[in-house]
Structure formats: structure tokens, C-alpha cells
Amino acid sequence: MEPIIDLRDLSKCYGSHTAVDKLSLQISRGEIFGLLGPNGAGKTTSILMMLGLTEPDSGTARVCGLDATRDAIAIKRKVGYMPDNLGFYPQLTGLENLVYIARLNGQPEKGIKHHANAILELVGLKEDTAKLVSKYSRGMKQRLGLAEVLIKKPELIILDEPTLGIDPTGVKEFLELISSLQKEQGLTVLLSSHHLHHVQQVCHRVGIFVKGKLLATGNLQTLAAELFGDSGLHTYIQLTAPPADAEQLKAEFTSWPEINSLDIQANTLSFNTSENITPKLIRKLIDLGENIQAASQKQYGLDEIYQKYFEHTTNSTLENENIKRRVFFGRK
Numbered sequence: 001m002e003p004i005i006d007l008r009d010l011s012k013c014y015g016s017h018t019a020v021d022k023l024s025l026q027i028s029r030g031e032i033f034g035l036l037g038p039n040g041a042g043k044t045t046s047i048l049m050m051l052g053l054t055e056p057d058s059g060t061a062r063v064c065g066l067d068a069t070r071d072a073i074a075i076k077r078k079v080g081y082m083p084d085n086l087g088f089y090p091q092l093t094g095l096e097n098l099v100y101i102a103r104l105n106g107q108p109e110k111g112i113k114h115h116a117n118a119i120l121e122l123v124g125l126k127e128d129t130a131k132l133v134s135k136y137s138r139g140m141k142q143r144l145g146l147a148e149v150l151i152k153k154p155e156l157i158i159l160d161e162p163t164l165g166i167d168p169t170g171v172k173e174f175l176e177l178i179s180s181l182q183k184e185q186g187l188t189v190l191l192s193s194h195h196l197h198h199v200q201q202v203c204h205r206v207g208i209f210v211k212g213k214l215l216a217t218g219n220l221q222t223l224a225a226e227l228f229g230d231s232g233l234h235t236y237i238q239l240t241a242p243p244a245d246a247e248q249l250k251a252e253f254t255s256w257p258e259i260n261s262l263d264i265q266a267n268t269l270s271f272n273t274s275e276n277i278t279p280k281l282i283r284k285l286i287d288l289g290e291n292i293q294a295a296s297q298k299q300y301g302l303d304e305i306y307q308k309y310f311e312h313t314t315n316s317t318l319e320n321e322n323i324k325r326r327v328f329f330g331r332k
């Protein structure tokens with residue numbers, strides 16, 4: 001099946017500055033994809049090119065089977081876009097704002113309020129439909145923004161920094177909402193963020209975007225494998241006593257194809273593996289007569305992956321640190 005988003009060598013320069021550099025990316029229907037990158041990485045510029053709102057200098061963007069440059073209006077009908085700076089009419093209620101948007105989208109007048117109310121209930125604003133938007137919290141505004149996106153029954157929704165400025169509980173609830181919408185309605189979601197943990201919670205795949213370049217895409221495990229070789233997984237097993245014959249134990253385990261290495265220090269065994277085989281390791285050790293005191297495992301997460309990419313892409317340590325600080329602690 002044709003990808004719902006298909007970008008090939010998409011580039012955009014502002015003067016001498018390359019904002020997006022040969023971006024190629026395919027996103028399948030039904031996926032939640034996270035575009036992850038620091039401020040200024042080129043996420044918004046890429047989204048604007050997908051929507052036909054900014055023209056690329058080179059390359060192609062096909063969205064919902066349409067050419068973004070030639071068919072921008074048709075794309076607008078099929079794609080719900082929530083920008084990072086939401087704008088509403090503050091002196092209208094949530095319901096009035098949504099009905100207004102529905103009318104702008106050409107929805108028939110009959111049943112328009114009923115439909116708008118149903119969408120407001122879906123996004124968790126049932127109790128707040130009659131409240132003025134000027135009295136809405138940031139999290140409520142994000143939900144209303146999502147309602148405005150959903151009311152046009154899009155095939156694809158694109159959310160630019162949807163968790164910006166919401167408190168941690170609000171973020172969790174908002175991401176759960178996105179995830180349940182994807183499951184219930186089979187929606188495809190592209191969201192951009194510079195918050196690692198938010199993306200990690202909800203996305204099937206992520207793309208790491210730095211200085212206009214998409215450095216890698218995949219789920220956590222494939223990104224870890226790409227970055228750390230096959231050594232993304234570690235299992236630590238503590239025995240009650242050092243093994244009687246450490247060399248024999250090493251010879252036994254290093255013949256397993258999933259095991260990259262085994263380090264034995266006193267009574268601690270550190271396995272580096274390409275798959276999660278902790279239960280299998282424990283069973284084998286028991287068979288070999290070893291007594292197990294404790295076992296733990298670690299998988300590299302986005303934090304490590306992200307930091308690793310930064311280490312590779314910036315020359316100056318200071319610049320690197322500044323970018324990391326912005327990524328982890330704030331926006332601008």
C-alpha cells in the first residue's frame with residue numbers, strides 16, 4: 001500500500017541557511033510517527049512542505065496520494081493540522097469556536113452542533129462546551145485544537161509540538177487521547193516534539209531530526225541497534241557466589257547466537273545481547289546448578305540514543321551542551 005506520507009529528497013533553504021536537507025521519509029497508514037528534534041531542527045518547515053504551505057527548493061512530497069506542491073487545497077481537505085501556535089476566538093465558547101470551524105470546512109448546517117458536541121465529548125471537553133475559550137487552560141485549548149482537527153474527519157493528523165506548555169498530567173492525558181483515537185479510528189498521526197519522553201510514550205516509530213537532517217528512523221529497538229550495533233540490551237545476573245568454573249560458563253554462553261558478550265566479575269554476570277533473553281539465561285543458569293540472587297536488565301532508551309546522535313552531529317562540546325539543555329529543559 002502507498003505510504004500516506006512519502007517524502008523524497010525534500011530540501012528547503014532560507015537564504016544561505018539549509019532548514020531541511022534531502023529529507024526522505026515514508027509513513028504508513030495507521031502509524032503514530034514522532035518527528036523528534038531540538039528547536040530549529042527543521043520540523044515545522046518539513047510539516048509546512050507536506051501541507052503545501054511552503055514550497056520545497058527540491059524533492060517531492062506526496063501526502064494522501066497527492067502532490068503537496070500542486071494539490072495543496074485537496075491536501076487541506078484530507079489532513080488535519082494543529083500548528084504549535086493555536087488561535088481561537090477567545091470571546092466565543094468552545095462549542096461556538098468548533099461550529100465556526102466546521103462551517104469554514106463546509107460542513108452541512110443540519111446536525112452541525114450535534115456533531116461538534118460529540119467531538120468535544122470525544123476530546124474530553126464535555127463539561128466545558130459552554131465556557132468562553134478565554135477561560136480555557138492551555139491543556140483545554142490543546143484539546144479544542146484537536147477537536148478542530150478532528151471535526152473535518154481527516155485521514156491524517158499532523159500535530160506540531162502538541163504538548164507544548166501543558167503540565168505533566170495534561171501531557172499524559174493528551175497523549176493517551178491521541179493513542180486511543182489512533183486505535184479506535186485507525187487515524188494516522190504525525191507529531192513533532194522536542195520532548196523525548198512524550199514521543200517515547202506514544203509513537204510506533206520516531207525520526208531523529210537534527211540541523212535539517214533526518215539522522216535515523218525506527219522504533220526504539222531498531223534505533224538502538226543502528227546506534228549501538230546489536231548491543232542495545234544488557235542483562236545483569238547476580239549469583240549467590242562466584243561460579244566454580246567461569247571459563248566454562250563463558251564458553252557455554254558465548255556460543256549462543258543472541259549473546260554478543262559475557263563479562264564475569266566475581267558473582268556478577270553481565271550479558272550483552274541482541275534480543276531479550278533474560279528468562280532463557282536464568283533457566284540455563286539454574287540447569288547448570290548456579291544459585292541466582294538477583295537479575296536486572298537495561299535497554300537503551302531514547303535519552304541515550306538522542307544524546308549519542310548529538311555527540312556525532314555537533315563539533316563543539318559547548319554547542320552540544322547548549323542544544324541538549326534546550327532540548328531537555330525548555331523550548332527557546
Ligand SMILES: Nc1ncnc2c1ncn2[C@@H]1O[C@H](COP(=O)(O)OP(=O)(O)OP(=O)(O)O)[C@@H](O)[C@H]1O
Nearest residue numbers: 014017019037038039040041042043044045046194
Ligand atoms: N520563514 C523563515 N525565514 C527564515 N528562516 C526560517 C524561516 N522559518 C524557519 N527558518 C529557519 O529554519 C530553521 C528551521 O526552523 P523550523 O521552524 O522548521 O524548526 P523546528 O524544528 O520546527 O523548530 P522549533 O521547535 O523551534 O519550532 C531554523 O533555523 C529557523 O530559524
